[in-house]
Amino acid sequence: MSDTLISNFQNILDGQRVLIGESLKQRYDHIWHMNTSLEALCLLLPQTTDEVSKILNLCNDHEQEVIIHGGLTNLVGSTRSSSQQVVISLERMDAIEEVDIASRTITVQAGVILEKIHDAVEEHNLLFPLNFGARGSAQMGGIIASNAGGLRVLKYGMTRDLVLGIEAVMADGTVINSLKKIIKNNSGYDLKQLFVGSEGTLGIVTRAVLKLVEAPSSRNAAFLAVDGYKDVVRLLKFFDAHLAGKLSGFELIWANAYKQMTSTSDAVRPPLPYDYRYYILIESLGSNYERDQAEFQAVLETAIVQELALDAVMAQSPSDVEWFFRIREDVNNLTDGMTHDQHFDISLPVSLIGKYIEECYDKLSTVNGVEQIYAFGHVADGNIHFMIGKESLDENLKLQINDIIYNGLQDIGGSVSAEHGIGIDKKAYLQISRTPQEIELMRALKRSLDPNNILNPRRIIDL
CATH class of the missing domain: 3.30.70.2190 (Alpha-Beta Plaits)
Structure with missing residues (x-):
């Protein structure tokens, strides 16, 4: 079946945009894994929403699993793939289609890098407020899919607060186009929010209308x-x-x-x-x-x-x-001195942060194999990052560290993920942040919108 699928992909895309075999050795699944070749059945490089639609329609018919790549800055394992999975990268859908000065919006394709958006709107004395360290590589589609936060959430909110409209392709290839520039739209369900923070499990975001503000002077x-x-x-x-x-x-x-x-x-x-x-x-x-x-x-x-x-x-x-x-x-100043590093982005009520982090420091300092413990973060919105240096990649050590950071969050109404998402790496801890009823509703949404479970399967939840 794989040869037939690849042949069909080549009919949708020209040959140079279907990468197989040796071509995959030049690709990777994360910006930290550039020395490790990508594992995939093939990697596809669509340039239009129509091409994405045709690809997903074909994959859905064959129940072919698909992994979506953006800027490859994801921190929860969502971009990892196997040799039996198709990878779709949106890097060539990187056009800024319009800057509407009067409406104070920018319409972009999913592959546009955040820093490019900043530069484009600066020319018009406007600001896209979202800002974080990976702005030079993170792509807007991935940013939306993970509902990224960053350094100015206190004033401007998360990504979901800055997205006015979305175009997304469903698992069966259906295109949902809601590229509206309006702030108030109370006409039924706010469907765009289904895709914000869904980590590519419900559909592939291909274009978006983003809210701008007047640039501060x-x-x-x-x-x-x-x-x-x-x-x-x-x-x-x-x-x-x-x-x-x-x-x-x-x-x-x-x-x-x-x-x-x-x-x-x-x-x-x-x-x-x-x-x-x-x-x-x-x-x-x-x-x-x-x-x-x-x-x-x-x-x-x-x-x-x-x-x-x-x-x-x-x-x-x-x-x-x-x-x-x-x-x-520049968190590299923390990680460069680590043998191996483990990252966290928890959130909890602001009033409880001091005590909770102090307790985590005390517990982690007694763990054999932990070498460094660093905490910092966006305290105004309750989001604290931990970076733990450790002597090995031993799985038991990893789980012991996870338990110390995560296990107390449920009792205080905290979350195992403030802005990085759940992906694969945090899936086992989702029940700390969500009730069984909430998780079952997530499963119901996934079954309804992706019944063949082809889109970023086994991310966030298992069916």
Whole structure:
């Protein structure tokens, strides 16, 4: 059957866009696995929605499993494939179709890289607020499929809050086109949200209409330091109240992570000394540089006078702002010193973060084989990242670390995934975040929309 399928794929796409055999050796399943050849029956490179539709119609008829590739920055194993699976990469569907200045929207194909969107709208003094470290490689289709978050969720929300319209191809090849530019649309079910965060299990996103905002003309940032987690929460409330809606980022870094992030080179030197337990990076976006800078400085000074923070330093130039955020974004400064690394992106109520993370640090420090423990994250929206360095890839060690990070989340209403998704790697822990009834409803949706279970099978749930 595989030879017939490949021949049919070649009829849909020209020969150069159906990769088989030796051609697959130049491909990989993740940007961290570039030295490992992709395992797949074949890799397909469609350029249009119609081609995606024809491919899926054919695969559905033959009950052929399909794995979807975007920018290959996924962190939960969703892009892994086997030699019996077809891989569809949307990298050639990379056109920005329209920037509508009046509607403040941008219409893009799924393969467009996030940074390219930023550049395109900047020319029109607009901003697409979604921002995170992988913006130079992450593709919009994958970003939508995983409902990515990032550094400005506090002000602008997750990906689902920025998607106005979607075009998606269902498992049987049916095209769902809802590329509307309107914000208010209360006409029945909001079908686009079925695909946001579904990790490619319900359909393949091929195009999207994204919400833009007016570009800020000022950007201020500061690092602050405190010794108690209660002080972190007090500062969040203080800055949110005193910056009149301008607070766009509030990032928390634990002391040992801050030290590692700022001690690897002169490019990431420490803005504050290594004397404190918690370091907070805040960002404010506004419309008048001089006025906003004066306001930001005054609020920062008030925080110090009122002893809300023990120390603080304000960015004095755009290059200082970039320096501050480079510290937070370049997690390679943490992983480069690890023999093997294990990543987490949990979420939990803001008030409980300090105690929970401290308990995780204490428990992990007693585990034989754990070498480094670093925590940081988007504390304003309850999302904390853990990076654990370990001496081996032993499965028992991996599961022991998972249990420490995850097992307490259910009792406090937390989640095993804030923004990375479930994929394969977190599937066994889904019941921590979702009730049996919720999981069964997910299965019912999957059976209804993909009855042959061909789209990213065995991701999120098993049928």
